[in-house]
Amino acid sequence: MEAKVSQSLQLSTWIDSEKIVRNPSGPLLFLRRCKGQQRLHMLVSCNLQSRKAATWRRPIALKVSCSSKNIPASLLESESFPETFDEATILKNKSEEIEPYLxxxxxxxxxxxxxxxxxxxxxxxxxxxYSFFDSDKLIELAVGGTTVTEIFNLYGESFFRDNETEVLHKLSSMHRLVVSTGGGAVIRPINWKYMQKGISVWLDVPLEALAQRIAAVGTGSRPLLHHKSGDAYAKAFKCLSTLLEERGEAYANANARVSLENIAAKLGYKDNLANGKYNRKKG
Ligand SMILES: Nc1ncnc2c1ncn2[C@@H]1O[C@H](COP(=O)(O)OP(=O)(O)O)[C@@H](O)[C@H]1O
Ligand SMILES: O=C(O)C1=C[C@@H](OP(=O)(O)O)[C@@H](O)[C@H](O)C1
Incomplete structure (x- = not known):
């Protein structure tokens, strides 16, 4: 059960509305404007699997108060959720509710x-x-179907970054998209100029969990983490720490921050990050 809860917690980070606090009908995103400021509230709810199976018995809900576009992202507050809910229905209802506000x-x-x-x-x-775009995939297409790893190896990181900026530039004139950016997209101020045409959300996940996930899938598609030998977790952890030190402030430019660590704490889970999982507090 513990393992299931841990996995579920990690697998679901949803953006949600302020309204859900008063009327907890489901996860997603809501935008409130006040005097030129935008406020987002986000919800982190249960597991991806429940999109099919759909019933979750543990009360879970979180909201994030977010800043306006020019103020760094703020943190989470938690609320509780009904004992039983159907996540697929909640998601559908909430999407319909908030979509016009976007x-x-x-x-x-x-x-x-x-x-x-x-x-x-x-x-x-x-x-x-909305349509979904992965900016890495668009870069690969722009460079004739070359993979991110090949682009780094053949042309170097700055060539990759130039293409990344160009992709974000193009996307910035479009609407109704969810864009998964590359982890390093935040380092160039010009990229923020483009992303600020929309709403940015920072998924803030502890390094241990990141390293564990990446070690599990391998570093082949992530050239900045790739090492031919050595312990994949340890190497990924070390590289990620360095990158995070360099980028931490840049991520904080996002309109909203979803912190897995805070979510775990608010839900009464103690993080057991040695294995990248969150275990329920005893007692
Ligand atoms: N919330 C989560 N909890 C646990 N594993 C996750 C979660 N989100 C993603 N993963 C896993 O982590 C790996 C990287 O996820 P991905 O979505 O590709 O990250 P990113 O696009 O930020 O690099 C994948 O194997 C994915 O299945
Ligand atoms: O953090 C980074 O600098 C990078 C992250 C990658 O994207 P993901 O965050 O989707 O893995 C990809 O853009 C490239 O390997 C560089």
Whole structure:
């Protein structure tokens, strides 16, 4: 049971509305504007599997109060949820409720490699009826189908970054998209200029969990983490720490921050990060 809870917790980060606090009918995203500021509230709820199976018995809910576009992302507060709910229905209802408030703005998901940008982005886009784009994939297409790893190896990182900026530039004139950005997209200020045309959400996941996820799938598609030998977890952890030190402030430019660590704490889970999982507090 513990393992199931741990996995579920990690697998689901949803954006949600302020309204859910008063009327907890489900996860997704709501935008409130006040005096030129935008406030987002986000919900982190249960597991991806329950999109099919659909019933979850543990009360779970979180909201994130977010800043306006020019103020760094703020943190989470938690609320509780009904004992039993059908996540697929909640998601559908909530998407319909909040979609008009988005005014067709794009949602940019930022965060370190392995934070779940692609996984969450796909689900979010489906729920909202938005199109999904993975900026890495668009870069690969722009460079004639060359993979990210090949682009780094053949042309170097700055060539990759130039293409990344160009992709974000193009996307910035579009609407109704959820975009999973590359982990390093935040480092160039010009990229923020483009992403600020929409709403940016930072998935903030502890390094241990990132390293564990990446070690599990391998580093072949992530050239900045790739090492031919050595312990994959330890190497990924070390590289990710360095990158996070360099980028931490840049991620904080996002309109909203979803912190897995805070979520776990608010839900009464103690993080057991040695294995990248969150275990329920005893007693
Ligand atoms: N919330 C989560 N909990 C546990 N594993 C996750 C979660 N989100 C993604 N993963 C796994 O982590 C790996 C990286 O996820 P991905 O969505 O590709 O991250 P990113 O796009 O941020 O690099 C994948 O194997 C994915 O299945
Ligand atoms: O953090 C980074 O600098 C990078 C992250 C990768 O994207 P993901 O975050 O989707 O893995 C990809 O853009 C490239 O390997 C560089």
């Amino acid at each position: 005014s067709a703005q794009c949602i940019y998901i930022v965060g370190m490699m392995g934070s779940g940008k692609t996984t969450i982005g796909r689900i979010l886009s489906e729920a909202l009826g």
